[in-house]
Amino acid sequence: MEEIIARGAESIILKTERWNRIFVLKWRQSKPYLFRDIDSQLRKTRTSRECKMLSVARALGVSTPAVYAVDLDDYTILMDYIEGSQFKQIANSLPKNQLKKFCSEFGTSIALLHQGDVVHGDPTTSNVIIDSKSKLWLVDFGLSEMNATVEMKGVDLHLIHRALETTHWDLQECMLEATIKGYSDTIGEEAKDALARMEEIRERGRYH
Ligand SMILES: Nc1ncnc2c1ncn2[C@@H]1O[C@H](COP(=O)(O)OP(=O)(O)OP(=O)(O)O)[C@@H](O)[C@H]1O
Ligand SMILES: [Mg+2]
Known part of the structure; x- marks a missing residue:
């Protein structure tokens, strides 16, 4: 089961089932108007930054979805689904x-x-x-x-x-x-x- 729940300016947010639980997969898509190298670098940086900062923010007392997996080649983050x-x-x-x-x-x-x-x-x-x-x-x-x-x-x-x-x-x-x-x-x-x-x-x- 996979369902698109949002299309952001730079990503697709999918609701997905893994290990008998519902998660969100945030997938940063390529931007056709950027040079390929820049595009891939940007997606990689933002993906790893987001992954790190979601937990830095939580450590500061802000509620954020927990991250379970990150793939810098696919530009995806698997995180808690917040209903x-x-x-x-x-x-x-x-x-x-x-x-x-x-x-x-x-x-x-x-x-x-x-x-x-x-x-x-x-x-x-x-x-x-x-x-x-x-x-x-x-x-x-x-x-x-x-x-x-x-x-x-x-x-x-x-x-x-x-x-x-x-x-x-x-x-x-x-x-x-x-x-x-x-x-x-x-x-x-x-x-x-x-x-x-x-x-x-x-x-x-x-x-x-
Ligand atoms: N973990 C989550 N659980 C539930 N909903 C989520 C989650 N992450 C994102 N969403 C929903 O998907 C929308 C888009 O996600 P997000 O803002 O992370 O993507 P984005 O591509 O950076 O968006 P934009 O560029 O439009 O700000 C959010 O506004 C929210 O409604
Ligand atoms: Mg957003």
């Missing part, structure tokens, strides 16, 4: 207080990464899964990095801001506020630097 919905898909239908709670937890997850000097790299609401027990999971760590600077954390926050205004324009203020509150409450005083950098990056963007 739930993309935060992006359900945000609109949630009661306001529930929406705020999830945003705050999203902010907390990003804060836990940043406290460990890790950035997610693509922190959008489609990379957040909410399961049936209302637990939040982060996925898609192919662009994640360690040893993150304040600038990199600022960019991560800026990407959240931008994702909220493009995908949730009618809820963006409420969502951003709750996300930043979750972030600041977790990090405390030191959150100021990354948040100030987020504003700075936004201003830079305005005049370019």
Whole structure:
């Protein structure tokens, strides 16, 4: 049994059965517009990075799918299947207080990464899964990095801001506020630097 559950920008996500259990196989496809060597190098790097960062993130207290196998020649990762919905898909239908709670937890997850000097790299609401027990999971760590600077954390926050205004324009203020509150409450005083950098990056963007 194999079933495609998502086609991301760079990969196919398959639900698959192994050893009498359901898993997800993330398979990075080739991009026809890239030179073959560059394409293969990029898929390899992102696959191994994702594999490593999924467990680095978990060690920092963020829920991520566990990895069972990785194949750098096939560009695949076999990981836990998280049964739930993309935060992006359900945000609109949630009661306001529930929406705020999830945003705050999203902010907390990003804060836990940043406290460990890790950035997610693509922190959008489609990379957040909410399961049936209302637990939040982060996925898609192919662009994640360690040893993150304040600038990199600022960019991560800026990407959240931008994702909220493009995908949730009618809820963006409420969502951003709750996300930043979750972030600041977790990090405390030191959150100021990354948040100030987020504003700075936004201003830079305005005049370019
Ligand atoms: N382990 C998992 N369990 C359940 N669903 C998953 C899992 N991993 C990914 N998905 C689903 O598949 C979607 C695409 O996965 P992912 O974001 O990792 O791929 P991607 O190609 O990098 O996507 P994009 O480039 O569109 O961000 C996710 O948004 C999520 O809905
Ligand atoms: Mg994604």
